[in-house]
Structure formats: structure tokens, C-alpha cells
Amino acid sequence: MKKISRKNLQAIQEIVQDRTGAAILPKRTRTGYPVRKMALSVSCLLCFVALCAFAYGKFSDLNGDKAGFAAVYQGDGRFEIIIVNDSDQELELQDKVKVMQWSTSQEVAGDSAGIKMEGSAIAPHSQGILTIDISEGYDIAAMEENLPDGDGYYFVLTNNDFAFGQDWMCFFDFEVEQTAEVADRLAQQAQTRAEEDSAAEPRYDVGELIYPHWVWPTVSRDVSGLYGRQENGTDSDHINIAGTAGDEIYAVADGVVLEAGYESASGNFIVLDLGDGITAKYGHLKESKVAEGQEVKQGQTIATLGQSGMATGPNLRFSIEVNGEKTDPLAAR
Numbered sequence: 001m002k003k004i005s006r007k008n009l010q011a012i013q014e015i016v017q018d019r020t021g022a023a024i025l026p027k028r029t030r031t032g033y034p035v036r037k038m039a040l041s042v043s044c045l046l047c048f049v050a051l052c053a054f055a056y057g058k059f060s061d062l063n064g065d066k067a068g069f070a071a072v073y074q075g076d077g078r079f080e081i082i083i084v085n086d087s088d089q090e091l092e093l094q095d096k097v098k099v100m101q102w103s104t105s106q107e108v109a110g111d112s113a114g115i116k117m118e119g120s121a122i123a124p125h126s127q128g129i130l131t132i133d134i135s136e137g138y139d140i141a142a143m144e145e146n147l148p149d150g151d152g153y154y155f156v157l158t159n160n161d162f163a164f165g166q167d168w169m170c171f172f173d174f175e176v177e178q179t180a181e182v183a184d185r186l187a188q189q190a191q192t193r194a195e196e197d198s199a200a201e202p203r204y205d206v207g208e209l210i211y212p213h214w215v216w217p218t219v220s221r222d223v224s225g226l227y228g229r230q231e232n233g234t235d236s237d238h239i240n241i242a243g244t245a246g247d248e249i250y251a252v253a254d255g256v257v258l259e260a261g262y263e264s265a266s267g268n269f270i271v272l273d274l275g276d277g278i279t280a281k282y283g284h285l286k287e288s289k290v291a292e293g294q295e296v297k298q299g300q301t302i303a304t305l306g307q308s309g310m311a312t313g314p315n316l317r318f319s320i321e322v323n324g325e326k327t328d329p330l331a332a333r
Contacts, residue, residue: 077135238319267309283317
């Protein structure tokens with residue numbers, strides 16, 4: 001393994017300090033070699049952890065399959081980019097873009113500094129339009145004329161200076177189209193993918209919850225994941241109930257909001273204290289509608305169904321504990 005030079009270490013320090021505002025290395029002092037070596041190792045470890053934390057915090061739940069892009073040519077080097085943000089996080093692209101050629105994977109000759117971009121942040125689970133004008137930085141006629149048959153161009157968009165691999169490709173051509181028509185096609189494609197994903201999920205005849213007097217916690221009764229031993233040999237301490245993003249989530253019984261927050265696996269979650277040593281946890285929520293310490297009534301809407309955390313599709317992650325022990329939320333089948 002190559003040694004990290006002082007110049008490389010300084011560059012890492014500057015990146016972390018710029019991104020996080022935290023200084024990683026103290027001012028250099030004259031110490032023995034073992035101490036310097038230890039300081040260097042610790043600094044590199046801190047640097048790695050800080051960079052990972054920064055990347056996760058910024059890009060969590062914004063994977064490539066959570067954002068869709070379609071370019072609509074308006075003529076004279078101007079494009080409208082239709083963006084569908086299907087994540088639970090706001091997508092705010094920087095005013096930076098690369099113009100690439102597919103066959104070479106190289107940037108097209110031109111001046112990227114001359115590109116003009118206009119647009120606003122795209123809210124979670126919504127659609128927006130970004131305008132890109134490349135006319136002042138690129139020879140549009142030459143790009144059209146010099147493109148070989150079967151080849152193409154694409155934009156690379158970013159929200160972090162093309163770092164951490166969190167960039168998006170958007171192919172384009174010079175055929176003028178109507179933005180509304182392309183937006184309709186993009187929406188239809190997204191709907192088709194959602195229906196295919198939903199159809200592919202398993203469904204179980206689940207009966208009722210463990211306590212007969214409880215109400216069902218979601219609009220849908222499509223349980224896509226059961227409690228206990230799974231086919232892949234792992235154990236699950238919860239059930240998953242598939243549904244549509246934005247569906248109402250209900251309190252199964254009267255109780256008090258014990259906790260409400262966010263964690264990597266469950267995403268946005270709520271824990272209800274239902275009395276008699278029983279707690280219920282709701283995860284993968286899109287939005288919470290209650291606060292810690294609030295009393296809730298059975299059947300009250302406490303949240304909306306989402307896809308936050310480690311969720312492969314819109315669903316409710318539902319688990320219960322009885323006197324601190326995880327228990328199957330469903331009645332014996």
C-alpha cells in the first residue's frame with residue numbers, strides 16, 4: 001500500500017474541513033516518530049469516518065433509482081429537464097453540469113462555465129423542472145453534425161461537486177418535443193414500475209392482529225413480510241405491510257407517543273406506549289403527525305406511509321414488544 005504523503009493528508013483535511021466545518025488535524029508539533037505515526041493513523045481514521053458520515057447524511061435515501069430525469073429539447077441549445085424525486089429527501093442540484101458523449105465517456109469539447117442553469121429544489125415525492133442552456137458554451141450545430149449513428153449525448157448532474165459517485169445521467173438529443181408530453185410519459189413509466197414492484201412483492205393471508213380489540217394500522221392489509229424465520233435463514237422481529245406512499249397510519253389502540261425520530265433501518269418511526277407493558281413501533285414512515293408525550297386514541301391518524309430508512313418500497317414496518325420482549329404482531333395462523 002502506498003504511503004499517504006503530507007500533501008495528500010493536507011488535501012483530505014481541507015476537504016473534510018470544507019464539507020463538515022470540523023478541523024481534523026491539530027497544528028503540527030515537534031514530537032517523536034511513533035507519536036507522529038499514531039497521530040497520522042488517528043487522523044486518517046477520523047477523516048474516513050467524517051467523510052462517510054457526511055456522505056451518508058447527504059445522500060441517504062437518494063439512490064439512483066429514487067430520481068428520474070428526462071431531457072426535453074426546446075431549440076437553440078436550451079433544454080428542460082423533468083425531474084421526478086421519488087425519495088423521502090429533498091433533491092437540490094448544483095448549478096454545475098457535464099456534457100458527455102456516450103461512446104467515448106468523455107466530456108464534449110466546449111466551455112462548461114458557459115452553461116446556464118435555472119431551477120429550484122425538488123421536494124420529496126414530487127416533480128420539478130430544471131432549465132439547462134448550453135448555447136453559450138457549445139457549438140450546437142457541430143454537436144449535431146459530428147455525432148455518429150447509434151451514438152448519443154448525456155448530461156451529468158450533481159448535488160455535491162461530482163463527489164462520492166452521487167451523480168445522475170440524463171440523455172438528450174436535439175429533437176424538439178413538448179415538455180408536457182414527456183412529463184406524462186415519465187409519470188406513466190414511474191407508475192408502471194411501481195405497479196410491477198408491488199405485484200412482485202409476496203402477500204400473505206394474515207388474519208388479525210394479536211390483540212382482537214386492536215384496529216389494523218394501515219389502509220392496506222397486504223402483509224409483505226412476516227415475523228420470525230425467513231426463507232433466507234434470517235429472523236425478522238417485525239412485519240411489513242405494503243401500501244401506497246401517503247396512506248394514513250393509525251394507532252392500533254389508545255396510548256402515548258413514547259418516541260418519534262429517525263434511524264437508519266426503520267427510517268422515520270414512532271413508538272407508542274399502549275399500557276400493560278406493551279409498546280408498538282411504526283417505521284418507514286413518510287411523515288409523523290404526532291409528537292413525543294402526546295396522547296393518541298385508537299384509530300387516530302398518527303403518520304403517513306412511506307419508504308424511509310432501509311425500505312425497498314412503500315410499506316409500514318410494524319413491531320410490538322410485550323414487557324420488553326419482541327412478539328409477533330399477528331395472531332396465531
